[in-house]
Amino acid sequence: MKIVQDELQEVVGLNNIVEEYHLPKLQYLDVVIKETFRLHPPIPLLIPRSPNESCKLGGYIVPKGANVFINISPIHMDPRYWDNPLEFNPNRFMSLDGTTKFDYRGYNSNFMPFGSGRRICPGVPMGERMSAYLLASMLHSFDWSLPFGKEHDLSGMFNFMLKKKEPLIVIPLQRLPYKTLYM
Numbered sequence: 001m002k003i004v005q006d007e008l009q010e011v012v013g014l015n016n017i018v019e020e021y022h023l024p025k026l027q028y029l030d031v032v033i034k035e036t037f038r039l040h041p042p043i044p045l046l047i048p049r050s051p052n053e054s055c056k057l058g059g060y061i062v063p064k065g066a067n068v069f070i071n072i073s074p075i076h077m078d079p080r081y082w083d084n085p086l087e088f089n090p091n092r093f094m095s096l097d098g099t100t101k102f103d104y105r106g107y108n109s110n111f112m113p114f115g116s117g118r119r120i121c122p123g124v125p126m127g128e129r130m131s132a133y134l135l136a137s138m139l140h141s142f143d144w145s146l147p148f149g150k151e152h153d154l155s156g157m158f159n160f161m162l163k164k165k166e167p168l169i170v171i172p173l174q175r176l177p178y179k180t181l182y183m
């Protein structure tokens with residue numbers, strides 16, 4: 001959180017609120033969101049496919065009309081593609097030249113939080129922007145802490161959409177100097 005807030009302070013400044021034009025400059029925030037989507041993809045089984053002809057895939061016969069689910073969680077955590085896959089390490093998405101690796105267009109078969117192919121999420125541009133804008137605004141305008149004695153429980157509840165098992169309760173604290181920035 002501290003590194004993202006430092007980046008926000010540099011790009012946005014404490015006398016401003018986050019605007020859409022800041023988003024392309026928030027590269028660390030971008031890799032934090034990518035790493036979060038890697039470890040916690042919001043739709044972990046994508047939307048099921050159904051072949052209109054029987055076919056052979058990876059040595060298995062997939063019958064015509066079968067429901068085929070693509071479970072991306074184990075792909076996102078496969079040690080053949082990711083070093084220390086269970087570790088939260090946003091820097092794995094950062095290239096040496098300072099740009100970020102991978103996008104959401106589904107061309108990398110080891111990272112596809114918005115799916116891939118003809119049925120890829122049509123809301124990628126909006127989903128990508130809104131996730132960044134919301135998180136940036138919340139982290140820029142507030143400091144966040146857990147209630148006294150509470151630990152952060154990251155366990156999820158399996159469903160069509162990934163949900164937290166326990167709701168997250170956090171305490172916001174004003175971070176910007178002027179109250180007018182909150183109106």
Ligand code: HEM
Pocket residue numbers: 042043046047048113114115116117118119120121122123124126127128131
């Ligand atoms: C963080 C935000 C979002 C995530 C992570 C997400 C993720 C996904 C995923 C994984 C799929 C299945 C793709 C596949 O099976 O290959 C999907 C489908 C879909 N998404 Fe999203 N989505 C997001 C936001 C949105 C938004 C903002 C919209 C609309 C404005 C949207 C509309 C749809 C629709 C209509 C489909 C079904 C596409 C089809 O079956 O052809 N999504 N989304």
